Amino acid sequence: MGRKVTVASCTLNQWALDFEGNLSRILQSIQEAKEMGALYRTGPELEICGYSCEDHFHEPDTFLHSWQVLAELLKSPTCKDMLIDVGMPVQHRNVSYNCRVAFLNKKILLIRPKMMLCEDGNYRESRWFSGWTKERQVEDYYLPRMLTTITNQTTVPIGDAVISTKDTCIGFEICEELWNPQSRHIALGLDGVEIISNGSGSYMELRKAYVTVDLVKSATFKSGGAYLFSNLRGCDGQRIYFNGCSCVALNGQIISRGLQFALVDVEVVVATIDLEDIRSYRTQIRSRSHLAASNPPFPRIAVDFALSDDDDAFLTTSPPIDWKYLTPEEEIELGTPQDGAVISIRPADAMGARQAGRLASARLV
Numbered sequence: 001m002g003r004k005v006t007v008a009s010c011t012l013n014q015w016a017l018d019f020e021g022n023l024s025r026i027l028q029s030i031q032e033a034k035e036m037g038a039l040y041r042t043g044p045e046l047e048i049c050g051y052s053c054e055d056h057f058h059e060p061d062t063f064l065h066s067w068q069v070l071a072e073l074l075k076s077p078t079c080k081d082m083l084i085d086v087g088m089p090v091q092h093r094n095v096s097y098n099c100r101v102a103f104l105n106k107k108i109l110l111i112r113p114k115m116m117l118c119e120d121g122n123y124r125e126s127r128w129f130s131g132w133t134k135e136r137q138v139e140d141y142y143l144p145r146m147l148t149t150i151t152n153q154t155t156v157p158i159g160d161a162v163i164s165t166k167d168t169c170i171g172f173e174i175c176e177e178l179w180n181p182q183s184r185h186i187a188l189g190l191d192g193v194e195i196i197s198n199g200s201g202s203y204m205e206l207r208k209a210y211v212t213v214d215l216v217k218s219a220t221f222k223s224g225g226a227y228l229f230s231n232l233r234g235c236d237g238q239r240i241y242f243n244g245c246s247c248v249a250l251n252g253q254i255i256s257r258g259l260q261f262a263l264v265d266v267e268v269v270v271a272t273i274d275l276e277d278i279r280s281y282r283t284q285i286r287s288r289s290h291l292a293a294s295n296p297p298f299p300r301i302a303v304d305f306a307l308s309d310d311d312d313a314f315l316t317t318s319p320p321i322d323w324k325y326l327t328p329e330e331e332i333e334l335g336t337p338q339d340g341a342v343i344s345i346r347p348a349d350a351m352g353a354r355q356a357g358r359l360a361s362a363r364l365v
């Protein structure tokens, strides 16, 4: 029985409305993930159109071109025999959602809309999107005809569901859902979802990496499992700067990570995980097991595909690593972005940083 799986989390320097450029970076990340042996690939939030499209999210063209990019991905031989999810906006029954779209071999498996939108700091998501509020429910999404030509599907499931492969179960939370006190990974983990992926558009603030990494680790510390955090990098079109730090955590420890600052447009990190490590970690937490026994189930999309094969005896799993954090001074030095963009400071940090005279190139936005 196969039990080791290799998964990939990608950091991309996407640009708002650069559909062709975004497509080519997504394809490159899929190609690199495949070359590194991954059979599952996830990427950042709204990676197809770019996170910071702002009021272009009110334009139907932004949705149309996102579908066109997805159509190209579905047709591409690069995507063959790999479970992939991408971030894009989707309109369903005249409501706009910020979604992950999971697909495999020219079939769309699930559209998973974001359930908890981000409104703090510089985020204004509810200006363009609504959160999906129907917990553990799916509806039929009527595909645009140009997609039906490729997939032979007229409807696909949209909603709060998870994907069951032959060997494991994959679920999603989108960016803010990790930061919310009622994170979706809690219910997902209790329902036996073993791999949770988070496509994020998390912009840089001084010392935010400490918070993000802690959240990613704790997402799997109390209830076990694997967690893939995938973030954007670069300026994207707005004044905020995204700083990567994509990573993979297993049972409370980081086992793979990407850089915080870099000039490469595409960075892929992979991790090999023994699914039995998740199962034994979880069953040993007795209180978690008792709670899980009464957890209301998520709808499962069954897929005839496995992330592992029977020949994995010599595949080595990824060991835990120590995260080497940059000091705030190093973050200012390395992260000072292109002209016109600013480093954002959490209000709590701003006063201390000003007092320490460190704010030569950073200001509060």
Ligand SMILES: NC(=O)CC[C@H](N)C(=O)O
Pocket (backbone or CB within 6 Å): 045, 117, 118, 123, 174, 175, 176, 177, 179, 200, 201, 202, 203
């Ligand atoms: N895009 C989001 O949902 C952002 C979530 C989160 N508050 C962050 O700063 O990373």
